Each structure stands twice: as structure tokens, then as C-alpha cells.
Amino acid sequence: MTADSVLADVSAMLVDIVGEDYLLDLEIGMDTSFNDDLELESIEFVTLAEKLTERYGEEVDFVAWLAAMELDDLIAMTVGELVTFVASSLAAAGPAA
Amino acid sequence: MSRFLIVVPPLTGHTNPTVAVGAELAARGHVVAWCGFASFLRPLLPDGAEVVPVGEDLPGDVVSAIEQRSQGLRGAAAFKFLWEDFLHPLADAMVPGVDAAVRRWAPDVVLVDQQAVAGALVARRHGLPWATSATTSAELVDPFAGLPKLRAWVDDQLRAFQVEHGVAESDADPAAVRFSPHLVLAFTTTALVGEDIPFPGHWAFVGPAFAGRPTRTPFPWEWLDPIRGAAPRRPAVLVSLGTVSSEAGGRFFRVAVEALADAPYQTVVVAPPALFAELGADGALGDRVLVRERVPQIDLLGRIDAVVTHGGHNTVCEALAHALPLVVAPIRDDQPVVAEQVVAAGAGLRVKFARVRPTDLRAAVDTVLGDPSYAAAARRIADSFAAAGGAAAAADHLIALASPGDRP
Numbered sequence: 239m240t241a242d243s244v245l246a247d248v249s250a251m252l253v254d255i256v257g258e259d260y261l262l263d264l265e266i267g268m269d270t271s272f273n274d275d276l277e278l279e280s281i282e283f284v285t286l287a288e289k290l291t292e293r294y295g296e297e298v299d300f301v302a303w304l305a306a307m308e309l310d311d312l313i314a315m316t317v318g319e320l321v322t323f324v325a326s327s328l329a330a331a332g333p334a335a
Numbered sequence: 336m337s338r339f340l341i342v343v344p345p346l347t348g349h350t351n352p353t354v355a356v357g358a359e360l361a362a363r364g365h366v367v368a369w370c371g372f373a374s375f376l377r378p379l380l381p382d383g384a385e386v387v388p389v390g391e392d393l394p395g396d397v398v399s400a401i402e403q404r405s406q407g408l409r410g411a412a413a414f415k416f417l418w419e420d421f422l423h424p425l426a427d428a429m430v431p432g433v434d435a436a437v438r439r440w441a442p443d444v445v446l447v448d449q450q451a452v453a454g455a456l457v458a459r460r461h462g463l464p465w466a467t468s469a470t471t472s473a474e475l476v477d478p479f480a481g482l483p484k485l486r487a488w489v490d491d492q493l494r495a496f497q498v499e500h501g502v503a504e505s506d507a508d509p510a511a512v513r514f515s516p517h518l519v520l521a522f523t524t525t526a527l528v529g530e531d532i533p534f535p536g537h538w539a540f541v542g543p544a545f546a547g548r549p550t551r552t553p554f555p556w557e558w559l560d561p562i563r564g565a566a567p568r569r570p571a572v573l574v575s576l577g578t579v580s581s582e583a584g585g586r587f588f589r590v591a592v593e594a595l596a597d598a599p600y601q602t603v604v605v606a607p608p609a610l611f612a613e614l615g616a617d618g619a620l621g622d623r624v625l626v627r628e629r630v631p632q633i634d635l636l637g638r639i640d641a642v643v644t645h646g647g648h649n650t651v652c653e654a655l656a657h658a659l660p661l662v663v664a665p666i667r668d669d670q671p672v673v674a675e676q677v678v679a680a681g682a683g684l685r686v687k688f689a690r691v692r693p694t695d696l697r698a699a700v701d702t703v704l705g706d707p708s709y710a711a712a713a714r715r716i717a718d719s720f721a722a723a724g725g726a727a728a729a730a731d732h733l734i735a736l737a738s739p740g741d742r743p
Binding site for chain 2: 256257280301304305307308310312313
């Protein structure tokens with residue numbers, strides 16, 4: 239699965255969580271920040287984790303990835319970093335994914 | 336007779352519960368003083384209350400941190416700012432003054448707010464029994480579940496702070512300055528925090544402690560009942576973002592006004608009037624919304640049917656003590672945790688502070704007012720608060736701590 243198609247997936251999940259009414263002025267891209275641009279709330283991270291598992295299965299361990307984040311990484315976290323993480327997790331899991 | 340020194344940060348919500356506890360201790364013949372910044376403390380304390388100042392005014396960096404915090408940091412960025420730019424500099428600024436206060440005033444027990452870590456460090460330095468004043472419940476349960484590196488980061492801050500102030504590296508246990516090993520006074524109950532959590536035995540859930548604060552703030556009470564004598568009267572809704580966040584609440588206040596302008600309620604919005612250009616001289620926006628800079632909140636809650644709030648611990652507990660259902664729009668810090676407690680207890684709904692639309696907010700208010708289960712859950716929590724004992728129970732625990740021989 240390419241980074242572009244993961245970005246499309248993740249963007250759709252985020253639009254679903256945040257609500258498209260709020261994203262009129264914001265096109266989600268690799269540089270979009272979770273904290274400053276999306277203002278994603280902690281409870282919404284839980285929803286995102288569920289959606290990622292639903293879409294990609296156990297190979298993409300978002301919760302463990304998040305748990306390894308330093309504070310500054312969390313503040314600066316972008317959609318691109320999540321996309322890269324998902325793509326590399328899928329690649330590591332092999333072509334079956 | 337014992338001497339109790341109460342160390343507080345310059346935060347209204349963290350100080351008010353201690354005012355009630357201090358009054359209770361004084362009424363039983365004990366001697367009480369507050370230790371903090373004098374210009375901040377005096378307006379909050381009753382006339383004649385003793386202040387042992389760590390300084391007259393807040394240091395400039397702490398003032399600017401408080402102002403900056405009200406502007407709009409959220410999430411992990413707000414968390415970092417809280418510790419790095421506010422609590423840690425505040426603690427540094429307070430250590431010498433608290434130390435001098437302890438030497439001069441010679442307390443038997445120190446009551447330390449959970450965010451005034453300078454008090455804990457000094458009490459430990461002098462080998463005094465001390466209690467933690469937990470005026471918000473967010474940190475009573477692990478706030479770092481799922482994010483262990485955040486805990487490690489705070490622990491590093493707390494360790495560095497202690498070492499900077501002369502604590503040996505081996506003794507600089509981060510937990511030692513957050514929660515007292517002797518007594519933790521939690522101004523809430525497990526009915527709100529969660530019934531199934533195993534808390535340590537020296538944690539006392541005393542419920543909220545409300546000071547008999549003087550309410551000289553005028554309020555047009557007749558406005559709440561415009562169709563006088565009509566039965567049933569229109570339900571009344573209070574919208575408040577507390578003392579710290581009202582400046583940053585412009586969008587939220589406008590959404591609230593739009594949501595409730597035509598609703599069959601009388602809505603009081605506590606907000607800066609300058610936010611609303613079309614405001615009448617009396618603060619009225621149409622006949623169903625009233626905007627006031629300040630309200631006599633405790634008195635007002637006796638006449639209110641539901642509260643829309645950012646989830647500040649004091650406002651939430653005051654509303655629940657009046658058995659009022661809530662709509663909570665958390666902004667930062669402990670507020671998301673408090674909001675989840677309210678939702679889990681069934682006493683209210685959560686909406687998104689930054690993104691809620693008028694239709695969403697209206698629906699949430701309609702639901703908590705229309706479905707009696709929310710008021711019933713709020714009533715259960717109100718009963719648990721009343722049973723917990725509040726300031727009197729807190730005083731019992733503190734007096735027992737001051738007289739170890741009498742301890743059971």
C-alpha cells in the first residue's frame with residue numbers, strides 16, 4: 239500500500255472524526271498537525287486508534303506507537319508521521335497486508 | 336490548639352476550597368494562615384485572615400505565563416506549558432518565601448495545594464507533617480495512561496526542581512512532592528471520580544468544600560422569571576467558562592448565544608460584555624439571554640436548571656452539589672478528565688469546545704434538561720457530596736494529622 243493511499247485513508251478517518259464542517263479551510267495533508275491544526279482531543283485519539291485497527295488490523299499498533307512518543311513529538315505530530323508509520327508497519331507485515 | 340499553614344498557588348479555583356477548610360479550623364479554635372502572594376490572596380480570604388506572604392505580587396514571568404495560558408494552548412502543548420512555564424517557575428519563586436514562612440510562623444501542619452510543589456518541598460525539608468489539597472480530581476487517577484513518556488517528562492521536571500533546591504539526587508523522588516504520604520484531601524467523591532478505583536487509605540474523599548464567600552455581586556433576579564407566576568416557569572441555563580478561560584471563549588460564547596437565543600429557556604452567560612456589540616445596557620440580548628461580566632454564582636445555582644461549562648473542577652462540583660445536569664466543553668488541563676467523569680456518571684454530556692455548532696449545543700442542552708436521568712445522576716452525586724462532609728470532614732482529618740497521639 240502506497241503512502242498516498244494511506245494518506246487518503248487516514249484523511250477520511252480524520253474528516254469523519256473531526257467533522258467536515260470544520261475542515262472547510264483546511265485540506266488534510268502530510269504537514270497537517272494534530273495539535274495545532276486539527277486540535278484533536280484525547281478522546282478522539284481513542285476513536286482514531288479504533289478506526290486504524292478496523293482498517294489495517296493488528297499489524298498497525300497505533301497505541302504502542304503513541305505510547306513511545308516524547309512530549310515534544312506529541313506536540314509536533316503530523317499526519318505525515320502517522321502515514322509513514324502506517325505504511326512502514328504494513329510493509330513490515332508483508333505483502334499479504 | 337494547632338497551627339495550620341496553607342500553601343496555595345495564585346489560582347482562584349485552588350484557593351477557594353482552602354478558605355472553607357481554614358474557616359472550619361479557625362471556628363474550632365485552631366490558628367490558620369495562608370502562604371502565597373499577598374495581592375492575590377487578600378481578595379479571596381475573609382477579612383482578618385492571616386497571610387504569611389511569599390511576596391506581595393506575583394513574579395513577572397508567572398503573571399505572563401498565566402496570561403499566555405488563557406490564550407489558547409491546548410492538548411499536549413498546554414500540558415508542557417503548564418509545567419515548564421508556569422508550575423516550575425512558580426515553585427522556584429515560592430521556595431524561599433515558604434521556607435521563611437515556615438521558620439517564622441512555625442506551623443504544626445502544612446496543607447499544600449497539589450500544584451504548589453514548593454510547599455511540599457519545604458515541609459519535607461523541615462520534617463513537618465503535611466497534607467495535599469487536591470482541589471481538582473484529574474490527577475487522582477492516572478492521567479498518563481497510554482502516554483508513559485509524559486509521566487517520565489513530568490517526573491524529570493519534579494526531580495530537577497528538588498535537586499535545584501538542595502535535595503539529594505537519591506531523595507528527589509518525583510512522587511514525594513505531588514501527593515503527601517500522610518494525608519491527601521480530595522475535594523470530590525468516588526461517586527464522581529469512579530467507584531471501582533483502589534485508592535490508598537490515607538486519601539480522604541471529603542467532597543467539595545464551599546466557602547461562605549461574600550456575594551456582593553448584584554444580579555437582576557426578576558429577569559429569570561419573566562412570565563411571572565406562569566407554571567411551570569422557563570428552565571434557566573447558566574453558561575460559564577470560569578475565571579481563567581473567559582477571554583479565550585469568544586467563539587464558544589457566540590455559539591452558546593446563537594444556540595440558546597430562541598430556546599425556551601432563560602440563559603445567563605458569564606462573559607465579557609465587550610464580546611457582544613449588540614448588547615443592551617442591562618446586558619440583555621433579546622428576552623432570553625442575559626450576558627453578565629460577573630454573577631453571584633453560588634446564589635444563582637439555586638435558581639438554575641442546567642449548567643454549560645468548560646469543566647473547571649469547582650464549577651462542575653458547585654453545579655453537581657445543586658444536583659444540576661451539565662454540558663461540558665473542556666478546553667485543556669484537567670477539564671477533559673473532569674468532563675469524562677461527568678459523562679461516565681451520567682450527569683451530563685460533552686461537546687467540543689473549539690468546534691461545537693449551535694445546533695449541537697442546543698441539542699445537548701435540550702437533552703440534559705429533557706431526559707430526567709441526567710438530573711437524577713446529578714442528584715446521586717449531590718447526595719454523595721453532602722454525605723462526605725466537605726470542609727468539616729477535611730478539618731477532622733487535618734486535626735488528626737496535627738495530633739498524632741490521638742490518631743486511631
